[in-house]
Amino acid sequence: MFRFFQKISKQVNKLNTFVNDYKSVAKEVSLPSYAYVNWGAQLAESGNEKDALEKFEQSAQMVNSTPEAFVNLGIIFARKGEFEQAIKYFKKALKIDDTYAKAWALLASAYSEVDEVREAKKAFKISLKFDKRNFHTYLNQGIFFAKIGETQEALSSLKNAYLLNPNEAQSVFLSGILYSQAADYGNAIKMFKLAINISPFHSEALYHLAYCYFQQKNYETAIGYAKKSRSANPTKIENYTIMAESYMALENKDECFKIYDEAKKAGLDSYKLSYSKGICYQAFDMWEEAIHIFKTLNQLDDSNVASHYALSLSYLKLDKKEEANKELLKVLELDPKHTVCMFNLAQLYLKEKKCDDAIFWYKKLLAADAKFVSAYFGIACAYQLKGDMQNAIKYWERAYEYDNKNIGALLNLANAYLSQNDLQMALRKARSAYLVDKKNPDVVMTYAIILLRGDNIYDAMEKFTEVLELKPDFVPARFALIECKIKTNKPKEAMAELEKYRDxxxxxxxxxxxxxxxxxxxxxxxxxxxxxxxxLDICDKILSTYGEDSWVQSVKEEFEKKQNNAECEG
Structure with a gap:
């Protein structure tokens, strides 16, 4: 906020240029206060704040002191970060002249530094009342509004700053930053391009253009602007990471790693650059190389969440469960609210069938984010593995409550109710899923199976036919239609159809x-x-090949009796 204070002394200095001239002017009785003000300004500009402070204080103590003396005292303290003291001096300046716009603007900036939002707003408003055409006031008001999260007000103020001084790039550059932070990359690009039109070698505007195009997945253009930014600022590491990760997205492995080699030749090295390279290794399935990078980063700084988490993902990919578990727990030690990490840890436990541990972490995750729908799925699956279908259904229902268009929740509920022989609820959930997505073969197939289980045979046949229209080579649907033919008293047609699949x-x-x-x-x-x-031959084949089956066994026993009875009668 107070970056421009270093330039203020130049604007204040209207009488003389050199300290010796100030000394001579100070001998004049008519302008002693102004002389000391300007003398102090020159000292401040040369970096001699201690002597500058002395001159400003001498001016302020004079009977005919000017508000400028107190303003400059305030600036000195503001530059030192002593904003409360700065506020006192800006107020003293306003006691001498309460129409002094610059004092109001500086007071507003000081208030913003100590989070006095209401007072800052009031002071900016008064400053602009007395000086409606002050570029710096609008600029700093825009920065203030951005700081407190009032983006539209910030953009409006920055626009006014630009209109007052269209040859200054800072206002449109800051507008671009605000649009970019709001993920409005289209407007951000317009602002950054305007900044470049004003200042063609504005390296930060060039970099942020590259960033915006990267976010829009326009990777070729992102690379072009990152190269221009690198030409203007060869040491900015982010230019290299944008280029490398753009090539990564374009699946150009050689060019991707060439960028990291160029950074190394330029003598650049940082956590950010190494981390980016590790991410690219992951993208190209070079998991061992990624592990080496992230382990090295963790050795250099064991407190960095990102590298520990990236390392955990590499271990998970290679199915190194013990190492992944250790890294995930380390991430949660560093960041106890890392919800995605909690989810991955719970998934790891679920995969190992450690259901209670999985449920613990899923529930911990939901305590942090109740709308993390996948956690409800995880808990339901864990309870299903434990054989607790009532709790499984309970958590699938919760997943559905948070997302009533969630096909997965509906299908799981349909199958869960079917496993409990609750055909009415199973059919209701399957129908709901079907109404959401009639073009999903898994949805239509589930609906058809439940219809068939409920002896709605002709409706089931219609749905199995729909499945085959969506997925012509889906054999389970063809077999299901054959079963329907059997149930509708067309067994010989069914057997003829089966012969097509015998081989x-x-x-x-x-x-x-x-x-x-x-x-x-x-x-x-x-x-x-x-x-x-x-x-009987088929029953024997099923029992000997596929194991025990109580229904097949009962059929076998029934037909053995029939055969024995027939032999006795014969």
Whole structure:
């Protein structure tokens, strides 16, 4: 806020140029106060603040003291960070002249430094009342509004500053920063380009243009502006990271790592540059190289969250569970509210089937962010693994409450209710999912299966047909349609359809089970025992190949009795 104070003394100095001239003017009775003010200003400009302070104080103590003396005293203290003292002197200046716009502006800036928001707003307003065309006042008011988060007011004030001085790039540059922070990259780009039109070698404007284009995924343009920024400021590391990560996004591995080599040749090295290189290693599946970089960064600074978290992701990718666990816990030690880290740790425990540990971290995550929907999924899956379907359903329902368009929650709920034989609730959830996304084959398939379980056979057949329209080679849907044909008393058609898949799926359990169902339906319809032998052969094949099955065993026993009875009668 007070960066321009170093230039103030030049504006104040209106009488003479050299200290010796001030000494001679000080001998004049008519302007002693002004003489000391300007003498102090020259001393301040040369860096001699102690002597400058003495001259300003001498001027302030005179009977005919000017407000400028107190203003300059305030500036000296403001530059030292003693804002309360600066405020006192700016107020003294205003006691001499309460229409002095510059004193009001400086007072406003000092108030903003001590977070006196209301007083700062008031002082800026009064300053502009007395001087409506002051570029610096509008500029600093814009900075003040930005600081307190009033972005629109900041942009308005900065626009006024630009209109007053269109040859000064700072106002439009700061406007670009505000737009960029709000992720309004289109307007940010306009402002930064305007800054470059005013100041063609404005390296920061060039860099931020590169950054905005990078955020818009316009990587080629981002690279171009980063190169221009690098030409204007060869030591700015962010130019190298923008270029390298843009090449990374363009999947140009050689050019990506060439940038890091160029940075090394330029003698540049920093945490930020190494971290960026580690991220690029990850992007190109060079996980061991990434691990080496992040471990080195952690050795240099063990308190950095980003490098520990990046290291944990590398370990997770390589399925190094123990190392990943250690790094994730380290991240949470450094940043206990790192919700994504909590989620990854919980997922790791869930993968290892450590359900209680997983539930603990999911719930800890939800305590920090109740709308983290994936955590509800995780808890539900953990309870499902524990065999606690009631709690699983409870947490899938919560996920659905927070996101009633969430297909995953609806499908999981449908299947969970189906596992509990609650066909009514299963059908309700499946139908809701279908209404949200009728073009999702998984959704339509789930809906069809539940319809079939509820003996809504013709509706199920319609949905299985829809699945095949969306995904023509989806064999489970074709097998489901074959099952529907069996249930609608068309077993021979079903068997003919099955023959098309014998070579590829003849040894699959689903195929053999459908054959069994078809034979059973024919036996039921024709009421004779000539198929008993085939049915028993299929039952034996299922039990010997795929293991115990109580239903198949019961079918086998039933047809053995039928066969025995037939032999006795014969």
């Amino acid at each position: 590829e799926y003849g040894q699959k359990r689903e195929f053999v089970m459908l054959n069994l169902l078809a034979y059973l339906k024919i036996d039921e319809m024709e009421q004779n025992n000539y198929l008993s032998g085939q049915i």
